[in-house]
Amino acid sequence: MANADRPGWQLGTLRDVPIYIGRTWPIIAVVIIATFGPQVADAYPDLGGAAYFVAFLYTLLLLLSVVAHEAAHALVGQWRGYHVRRIVADLWGGHTAYDTDDSSPMSSALVAVVGPLANAVLALAGWLALHGVGHDREVARLLIGAFVFTNAFVAIFNLLPGMPLDGGFILDAVVWRATGSRSAGLLVAGWCGRVLAVLFVAWTVVRPLLRGDTPQTFYVLWSVLIAGFLWVGAGNAIARAKAGRLFARVRVRDVLRQAAIAPDTALVTQLPRNTDVVVVDRQGVPWGLIAPADLLQAARPELQDVRAAALARVQPAGWVAQVPSVDVDVTALVRAAQNVGGAIQELLVVVDGQPAGLVAIQVLGDALAAAERPAVASV
Secondary structure, three states: OOOOOOOOEEEEOOOOOOEEOOHHHHHHHHHHHHHHHHHHHHHHHHOHHHHHHHHHHHHHHHHHHHHHHHHHHHHHHHOOOOOEEEEEEEEOOOOEHHHHHOOOHHHHHHHHHHHHHHHHHHHHHHOOOOOOOOOOOOHHHHHHHHHHHHHHHHHHHHOOOOOHHHHHHHHHHHHHHHHHHHHHHHHHHHHHHHHHHHHHHHHHHHHHHOOOOOOOOOHHHHHHHHHHHHHHHHHHHHHHHHHHHOOOOEHHHOOOEEEEEOOOOEEEEHHHOOEEEEEEOOOOEEEEEEEEHHHHHHOOOOOOOHHHHHHEOOOOOOEEEEEOOOOOOOOHHHHHHHHOOOOOOEEEEEEEOOOEEEHHHHHHHHHHHHHHHHHHHOO
């Protein structure tokens, strides 16, 4: 059953990854039944109302194709070290959600290419199965033929080189590998996605008009919807590229300030007075923060026996940001702050398992704003 915490109705799991039918999937199912059903009824009048049941079976085959496509992404993503959260079949086909960004051009390309390859394999399997079905079983041949065509089309269409299609991620990986810049890859793939959106509308709508034909309303609507999907996805990639270039201008070291580490059982009198204190539990897990102003307040004689645990302010889950070095850019810090949300004011930066210092969200925002100003002034 669907609820507010889920993207839809859960079908099952794949290596602990939940698989959902998204809440928008019934829309595409209704559209397919409403359009494919009459075509089946016209081709096979003897079926009567059963023609719509045949159309319903086709929606199930389409659902199988979507799940297979996304499952391929998920399995290869797990192999390449991604934390896969869920697989969802929705109005636009489907998507696989990850907790982390692509770790390398090779990982990104591999995860992207296996989706269309899965559809190509299904198309081949359907084509082989079609040869084993007798010509007297016309409805079965119709369903299998539609299954073959759909999977072949999805495989080819998804390999087109533009975001947000899988081919766009492959193009992104190629440019990323060639230039060493993920932002450059996203920018190229994003603009190619926008070109694809324009070409798609030109081919399906403008081209018939130039030939003097009147495009059917149904195909016009779907063309515009698909082109809109491509345009928005491409725009998101371009926005990510611009954000990545901005983040690259600020290093973790630029916004980091020193902090002391103390166990939560330490007496307040044992803590340094001129710096922030990160409080850890018996296992060494940081959970609280004591500001210098709070330590000054605790300097009164009657509070000399107070321990750090009583003075520390509990920090929200996710306040620890792991980075490989303080010389890297602040992308990981921005992502950590976004994941936690508005409840966070400080991030604890950890390098190789050791706390390196604190970063105030306000300081991080100011540094990014300052880094953006020269670019705005030069436009």
